[in-house]
Amino acid sequence: MIYQISVPAVADVEEIRVLEWHGDLGHRFNQGDLIVELETHKAIVEVRAGQPGVLRKILSEAGKWQGIGLPLALLSDDDDEALPDANQATTDLLVDFEIT
Amino acid sequence: MSGEIQEATERMFFREAIMRAVGEEMARNDRILVLGQDVGAFGGSYREFDGLFAKFGASRVRDMPVAEAAMVGVGVGAAAAGYRPLVSITYMDFMMLGFDPLINYGAKLRYKTGGRLTAPVVVKTTSGAKGQGVAHSQCIEAWLMSVPGLKVVAPATAGDAYGMMKAALREDGPVVFVDHKRLFPIAGEVPVAETIIPFGLAKIRRVGTDLTITTHSFMNRVALEAAELLRADGISAEIIDLRSLAPLDIDTIAHSVRRTGALLTLEEGQVTCGVGVEVIARVQEALGPISAVRVGALPAPVSSNPVLEPACLPDASRVVMAAQNLIRQRRVPAWSKSNR
Numbered sequence: 001m002i003y004q005i006s007v008p009a010v011a012d013v014e015e016i017r018v019l020e021w022h023g024d025l026g027h028r029f030n031q032g033d034l035i036v037e038l039e040t041h042k043a044i045v046e047v048r049a050g051q052p053g054v055l056r057k058i059l060s061e062a063g064k065w066q067g068i069g070l071p072l073a074l075l076s077d078d079d080d081e082a083l084p085d086a087n088q089a090t091t092d093l094l095v096d097f098e099i100t
Numbered sequence: 101m102s103g104e105i106q107e108a109t110e111r112m113f114f115r116e117a118i119m120r121a122v123g124e125e126m127a128r129n130d131r132i133l134v135l136g137q138d139v140g141a142f143g144g145s146y147r148e149f150d151g152l153f154a155k156f157g158a159s160r161v162r163d164m165p166v167a168e169a170a171m172v173g174v175g176v177g178a179a180a181a182g183y184r185p186l187v188s189i190t191y192m193d194f195m196m197l198g199f200d201p202l203i204n205y206g207a208k209l210r211y212k213t214g215g216r217l218t219a220p221v222v223v224k225t226t227s228g229a230k231g232q233g234v235a236h237s238q239c240i241e242a243w244l245m246s247v248p249g250l251k252v253v254a255p256a257t258a259g260d261a262y263g264m265m266k267a268a269l270r271e272d273g274p275v276v277f278v279d280h281k282r283l284f285p286i287a288g289e290v291p292v293a294e295t296i297i298p299f300g301l302a303k304i305r306r307v308g309t310d311l312t313i314t315t316h317s318f319m320n321r322v323a324l325e326a327a328e329l330l331r332a333d334g335i336s337a338e339i340i341d342l343r344s345l346a347p348l349d350i351d352t353i354a355h356s357v358r359r360t361g362a363l364l365t366l367e368e369g370q371v372t373c374g375v376g377v378e379v380i381a382r383v384q385e386a387l388g389p390i391s392a393v394r395v396g397a398l399p400a401p402v403s404s405n406p407v408l409e410p411a412c413l414p415d416a417s418r419v420v421m422a423a424q425n426l427i428r429q430r431r432v433p434a435w436s437k438s439n440r
Contacts, residue, residue, distance in 0.1 A: 012285050017113075041113045041285045042147055046197055065287060 050094030136188030144266035172198025233404035258288030265298030308338035326419035
């Protein structure tokens with residue numbers, strides 16, 4: 001199954017900047033692994049995997065801006081699953097996020 | 101404008117625009133100091149001074165005690181002695197404590213000494229309501245507009261914050277640079293090339309034909325929301341961001357009102373003796389009688405209560421109502437007929 005990671009809803013934040021991806025394409029994240037760090041106007045948001053997944057496609061590279069709720073990357077259960085066409089609705093990957 | 105060359109820009113948070121401006125100016129002029137609460141290792145209440153302490157050191161980026169009268173007093177004194185201090189007052193409400201050194205000394209120094217001394221100090225402060233209650237929410241910039249010798253600016257975008265902070269740090273007299281709590285989460289485009297935005301120039305944010313709305317700071321966003329609602333109602337609103345309150349760019353506003361025939365002023369502060377009063381009076385002096393209305397906070401303290409706070413503040417629906425009434429009751433002065 002294909003999943004997406006979206007910008008989590010953080011109070012007062014409209015837009016974030018991607019600070020750093022913590023894995024290359026094909027990397028398998030286990031539950032609890034740090035996937036990506038996002039920068040808000042005053043804090044860093046750490047997005048961690050809430051379920052295992054393989055990073056397949058980054059939609060917002062480090063340094064790019066993205067609005068709340070919009071997609072950042074696609075992941076899948078297995079590393080050989082076909083990716084969907086662009087703009088196709090995808091299930092959100094379970095994530096935990098922590099604001100520091 | 102079709103002939104305008106699109107300059108290269110970089111997207112950044114509002115705080116980063118201030119950080120960049122102050123950092124560039126500090127590198128250019130070693131007389132610039134930053135004084136304020138938490139401006140040092142902490143990087144500023146909104147992290148708008150991030151990195152400056154590490155780069156320029158504790159002698160140029162100085163943490164101060166919670167004593168605004170002393171902070172502004174030290175700033176004005178240091179300015180008279182040849183420095184260019186930027187004094188950061190976290191809440192505009194507490195600028196009141198610094199009025200004596202700023203208004204009685206800083207703003208009058210050049211006049212009092214026949215031009216021998218000047219006080220090139222920038223007081224940067226944050227206005228506006230965001231759930232923090234009666235003494236942490238006020239917008240008192242209109243109080244300062246009437247002080248001879250004081251300049252007051254209130255940018256609304258990251259790009260303007262950058263260009264106007266740079267201009268402020270090059271001024272020869274005291275400047276009050278007003279930002280807003282709700283501007284800090286917003287990002288915007290800032291020119292890649294070094295840019296200075298001179299004071300006294302308003303900016304047309306939205307072009308319209310039926311009504312001119314003047315505003316500043318965060319209320320630009322409310323004005324834009326209102327303009328979209330008015331568009332659905334068949335009313336075309338022009339929005340002018342004042343940017344600089346003292347000096348005021350009356351030419352740009354009068355030129356717009358001459359076309360639209362109606363003026364709505366919008367501010368988050370009180371309407372009594374507010375920014376809008378001054379705008380309307382000066383446009384009338386330029387054009388003769390006009391149809392005008394003021395929109396601002398209700399005459400009440402701004403509560404931290406989540407129901408009472410928005411009830412007190414102007415929002416898009418109140419702007420829309422005021423605009424609709426204004427358009428309905430608009431008188432048609434002789435000069436506007438020939439221009440419409």
